[in-house]
Amino acid sequence: MSTPAEGDQDTGFTWPMPPSGGWTADDLDSIPGLPSHTEMIDGGLFFVSPQTYFHMAVLRLLETALLDQAPEEYDVIREMTVTLDGRDRPEPDLMVVPYSALGQLRQTSFDPSQIVLAVEVVSPESVGRDRELKPRKYAKAGIRHFWRVEENDGTPVVYVYELDPATGAYAITGIHHDRLKVAVPFVVDADLTRLRRGRPGDGAGQDA
Structure with a gap:
């Protein structure tokens, strides 16, 4: 703390x-x-430390890709919390939720049962929380899909996880370096090299 x-x-x-x-x-x-x-x-x-350009640009790239490619019944949420239990209320960098989960305009948090996907972009001051603590809590709360994003030479690497119902823990299903291409929870295709080329968020999901 x-x-x-x-x-x-x-x-x-x-x-x-x-x-x-x-x-x-x-x-x-x-x-x-x-x-x-x-x-x-x-x-x-x-408390959140000042964010780096990398963190902001990755969020913009992934948010754009998710907004463009998510089925119409879903919305992409940032800067809001998920109430996992009585003492845990983290703020994923991005969440995908069904529009049916959106309540009043003054809503400040979501229930984990409403979260289709949670995304964390690892920051230097929160490595332990983003790699270990928060994913463990997300899995325990039943959030089925989780992405962890890290930097490698200026390019994001996306680690994709899915909840294993047999163990109640996340199992890694892919490590994506230059291109993020997944079929669940819905089809997403994003060019991760756009940050390196100086065009973050521009046309995410299209072939280079």
Whole structure:
């Protein structure tokens, strides 16, 4: 969990103090003073560091591909949380959900049963959470499809996982370097080299 830096007591900012027994997922909407995109994992708060261009560009590329190629009954969501249980409310970088899951305009989170696909782009400060902790929790909550994206020489590498019902854990079904091409949860075809060519998100899904 993030902790106050030395000297913060002189800034006038008051760090939120958890109640007896710790925070719950429902508290995340009402804790005052939290920065945008705060996640809750095991009842602890995690703050998002400034994002890199790579992170932003990969999200744009994949979001464009998913929006262009997802069946019409699905929407692509970013910057929202999924409430896995009473003490876990992470924020995947991208989620695919059915339009039937969209409730009120002030909705701030989704149930894991509504998530068709969760995507995490690994950041330097969250490697452990993105590679191990969050996927394990997504699998336990029953999210069937998960993608983890990492950087290799300026190009995204997409690790594709599907939930194994026999073990309740994710099984890797593919590692995609230059081109992401999958058939589930629906057909997606995206040229991952567009970042290297300086055209992230431009025509994702078309042959180079």
